[in-house]
Amino acid sequence: MGMTISEKILAKAAGKDKVEPGEYIIGKIDLAMFHDLTGPLTLNVLKEVGYDKPWDPNKIVIIFDHQVPANSITTAELHKILRAYAKKYKIKLHDVGNQGICHQVLAEEYVKPGMLVVGADSHTCTLGALGAFATGIGSTEMAAVVLTGELWFRVPESIKFELKGNLRNGVSAKDIILYIIGKMGVDGALYCAAEFTGDVSKLSIDSRLTICNMAIEMGAKTGIINPDEKTFEYTNVPSSYGNIRSDNDAEYIDEIEVYLDELLPQVALPHSVDNVKPVSEVEGIEVDQVFIGSCTNGRLEDLEAVAKILKGRKVKTRTIIIPASPKVYLEAEKRGYIRIFLEAGAVVCNPNCGPCLGGHMGILADDEVCVSTSNRNFIGRMGSPKAKIYLVSPQTAAVTAIEGKLTDPLKYVGV
Amino acid sequence: MIFKGRVWLFGDNIDTDLIIPGKYLVITDPKELAKHVFENIIESFYTKVKPGDIIVAGKNFGCGSSREHAPLAIKAAGISAVIAKSFARIFFRNAINIGLPVIISDKARDVIKENEVILIDLENGYIERENGERLMIEKYPKFLLEILKDGGLLQTLKRKFGSDND
Numbered sequence: 195m196g197m198t199i200s201e202k203i204l205a206k207a208a209g210k211d212k213v214e215p216g217e218y219i220i221g222k223i224d225l226a227m228f229h230d231l232t233g234p235l236t237l238n239v240l241k242e243v244g245y246d247k248p249w250d251p252n253k254i255v256i257i258f259d260h261q262v263p264a265n266s267i268t269t270a271e272l273h274k275i276l277r278a279y280a281k282k283y284k285i286k287l288h289d290v291g292n293q294g295i296c297h298q299v300l301a302e303e304y305v306k307p308g309m310l311v312v313g314a315d316s317h318t319c320t321l322g323a324l325g326a327f328a329t330g331i332g333s334t335e336m337a338a339v340v341l342t343g344e345l346w347f348r349v350p351e352s353i354k355f356e357l358k359g360n361l362r363n364g365v366s367a368k369d370i371i372l373y374i375i376g377k378m379g380v381d382g383a384l385y386c387a388a389e390f391t392g393d394v395s396k397l398s399i400d401s402r403l404t405i406c407n408m409a410i411e412m413g414a415k416t417g418i419i420n421p422d423e424k425t426f427e428y429t430n431v432p433s434s435y436g437n438i439r440s441d442n443d444a445e446y447i448d449e450i451e452v453y454l455d456e457l458l459p460q461v462a463l464p465h466s467v468d469n470v471k472p473v474s475e476v477e478g479i480e481v482d483q484v485f486i487g488s489c490t491n492g493r494l495e496d497l498e499a500v501a502k503i504l505k506g507r508k509v510k511t512r513t514i515i516i517p518a519s520p521k522v523y524l525e526a527e528k529r530g531y532i533r534i535f536l537e538a539g540a541v542v543c544n545p546n547c548g549p550c551l552g553g554h555m556g557i558l559a560d561d562e563v564c565v566s567t568s569n570r571n572f573i574g575r576m577g578s579p580k581a582k583i584y585l586v587s588p589q590t591a592a593v594t595a596i597e598g599k600l601t602d603p604l605k606y607v608g609v
Numbered sequence: 610m611i612f613k614g615r616v617w618l619f620g621d622n623i624d625t626d627l628i629i630p631g632k633y634l635v636i637t638d639p640k641e642l643a644k645h646v647f648e649n650i651i652e653s654f655y656t657k658v659k660p661g662d663i664i665v666a667g668k669n670f671g672c673g674s675s676r677e678h679a680p681l682a683i684k685a686a687g688i689s690a691v692i693a694k695s696f697a698r699i700f701f702r703n704a705i706n707i708g709l710p711v712i713i714s715d716k717a718r719d720v721i722k723e724n725e726v727i728l729i730d731l732e733n734g735y736i737e738r739e740n741g742e743r744l745m746i747e748k749y750p751k752f753l754l755e756i757l758k759d760g761g762l763l764q765t766l767k768r769k770f771g772s773d774n775d
């Protein structure tokens with residue numbers, strides 16, 4: 195019997211030839227990340243332990259992204275503590291000026307196929323798009339990783355999602371994953387590795403990152419995609435490197451086919467990510483704020499799609515656009531997107547999580563409606579518990595910004 | 610490990626933003642966090658909960674973010690254990706790591722009543738209801754039970770690294 199890519203990476207990390215779903219293993223960690231919100235708790239734990247020397251400073255990255263630049267004295271203090279720790283042990287720190295959404299920064303600079311990656315953030319599953327096994331952990335276990343370089347894992351069952359066909363114009367990776375979560379439910383892949391195969395190979399790395407990013411929203415431990423030429427090019431490694439892939443006879447607890455040709459733009463309605471419908475069925479809802487960004491949709495491909503739509507037009511509703519990383523920001527600037535956004539009447543902020551978690555900027559008031567490209571529409575996620583959040587693709591968000599109400603982007607295709 | 614307490618019933622998919630909203634994540638003191646636990650579901654839950662109380666919930670408890678603030682806030686509010694049909698995996702790990710027992714039971718939510726006083730026996734793997742009925746629960750692998758007995762991963766780490774100060 196063959197193994198899935200997830201089983202192979204965990205087996206390698208555990209120093210074994212073979213592992214099976216359900217088995218508990220101790221894995222050696224290749225890369226560990228914590229950020230400005232989860233990091234301080236990790237350091238608290240280390241302080242209580244009375245020993246804080248990392249097992250290998252070169253395998254740890256600290257990234258400021260949730261509230262950066264600091265928005266309060268409390269945040270400033272947390273940043274200060276993390277800065278001091280990074281300096282003490284020469285740990286890579288992405289501080290102000292070099293800050294960006296952790297998962298995007300990890301994708302751009304650190305993650306390679308075949309790695310076992312843990313991050314003190316639930317959307318660490320994003321990085322599975324690069325053929326790594328990447329999953330989110332809590333702050334206390336991050337402390338254990340910092341000290342030991344190891345962590346326990348239960349080898350997950352895998353579910354195969356086979357993508358088939360081509361997306362039509364105006365439909366994007368976000369619509370694919372929203373559609374899948376709508377079908378699976380928020381716990382439909384609980385504890386499992388969600389492996390995306392088939393015509394996922396036609397999709398760009400940016401699109402793949404979007405899809406794996408939201409695997410956690412159906413309860414999955416990770417989203418993962420077998421590496422191919424695009425992956426090796428993006429991660430800048432030769433294809434001989436870490437080329438770990440699922441065997442043809444690997445076992446899955448479920449195999450699901452997803453047809454792309456007929457897929458329409460999707461929206462997750464309040465207050466659950468699996469409350470998904472085609473945008474065309476709920477068009478016309480008045481919108482107070484549009485947010486384009488986050489670790490789901492703040493990449494270059496997303497900004498490109500938005501720029502195409504906003505070019506020469508004005509937004510009718512307040513619109514916040516946030517590139518996910520300095521690299522994305524710079525390239526968007528070079529290509530003239532930033533100017534297009536500003537001329538359309540949007541505000542463009544520095545790379546950070548922004549309104550996504552309601553802790554820093556773009557916070558919603560009572561009864562306000564936000565159309566967002568982020569990944570969670572829970573009650574209170576972006577501010578007031580009385581606000582409503584609709585999750586959509588960058589294309590849908592852009593046309594909604596122009597119209598001031600929830601709008602199907604297919605209307606604008608080719609325009 | 611045996612726990613006894615009064616039951617609070619919760620529904621399915623109680624997410625981490627409902628447990629502790631994102632705006633409080635800059636708070637790192639569990640006692641302060643506890644003051645806001647579940648405030649978007651039950652007004653001033655913190656003043657109503659009694660030490661030892663037990664939460665009995667539906668499926669996918671703790672879904673959402675990896676914030677350890679969530680189990681920390683629940684524990685610091687005085688809750689002794691959380692029983693659910695299923696847990697989101699990061700919440701499950703976090704809870705054990707900070708020493709909050711999380712118990713998987715298929716049946717508990719369907720039969721146990723609000724305010725009922727129940728008993729949980731972790732080693733022997735059952736819940737006992739007021740009327741004496743026993744519900745079986747999923748047993749932990751041994752090393753996880755050890756972490757819980759230690760009172761959390763922190764204590765385990767302390768044992769391993771604490772004296773080794775350089």
Ligand code: SF4
Nearest residue numbers: 317488489547550551
């Ligand atoms: S963008 Fe949102 S979901 Fe992504 S890491 Fe930041 S807060 Fe979390």
